[in-house]
Amino acid sequence: MESALLLEPIRKQPDRTLAAYQSPGGGQKESNVRSIARRLLSVAVAAVTMTLSTTTGSADAAVQKYPPAYNMKSQYLGAYPHAGLENAVVARRLYLAAGTYEWWHAPNRCIRKIELGAGWYDWTNYLSPGGGYYKHGSILNPVTPGWETVEHACNWTLTKSGTMNWGGILIPQF
Numbered sequence: 001m002e003s004a005l006l007l008e009p010i011r012k013q014p015d016r017t018l019a020a021y022q023s024p025g026g027g028q029k030e031s032n033v034r035s036i037a038r039r040l041l042s043v044a045v046a047a048v049t050m051t052l053s054t055t056t057g058s059a060d061a062a063v064q065k066y067p068p069a070y071n072m073k074s075q076y077l078g079a080y081p082h083a084g085l086e087n088a089v090v091a092r093r094l095y096l097a098a099g100t101y102e103w104w105h106a107p108n109r110c111i112r113k114i115e116l117g118a119g120w121y122d123w124t125n126y127l128s129p130g131g132g133y134y135k136h137g138s139i140l141n142p143v144t145p146g147w148e149t150v151e152h153a154c155n156w157t158l159t160k161s162g163t164m165n166w167g168g169i170l171i172p173q174f
Contacts, residue, residue: 098116102171134156
């Protein structure tokens with residue numbers, strides 16, 4: 001991330017309130033002290049700003065340049081689902097830059113790190129209910145030749161029925 005910090009020299013401005021605080025013969029010295037203090041403060045602020053802008057992690061920069069990708073669905077899900085209920089699916093096509101991603105499942109936060117090549121992918125998330133839990137699978141199927149299909153799956157239990165947001169999230173780590 002580039003910093004847009006601009007430093008300009010401090011221009012001496014007449015201090016109209018200084019006259020009230022000047023002691024005989026000490027006015028110039030007090031004015032110099034204030035000028036030095038202002039300059040030191042400016043240097044300190046600039047140093048802190050530059051430090052903060054250079055110490056942010058590469059993952060933070062990646063999120064700004066490449067925001068997370070979402071493949072989510074909102075729907076009613078029953079607690080402790082039994083076999084025979086319909087599977088749920090959400091799908092999309094997206095372009096991904098080459099690099100490492102954190103691949104999250106929502107709402108259970110099952111996480112996997114994955115290295116992906118640049119290109120177009122068909123991304124499918126599915127829920128298969130049964131046995132008192134949901135199997136949540138996520139598949140990235142490359143449209144661009146040269147990359148392999150990858151899958152990420154986790155099981156999770158829902159203890160309370162209701163409308164839930166579920167699906168996958170890809171967070172760039174580069």
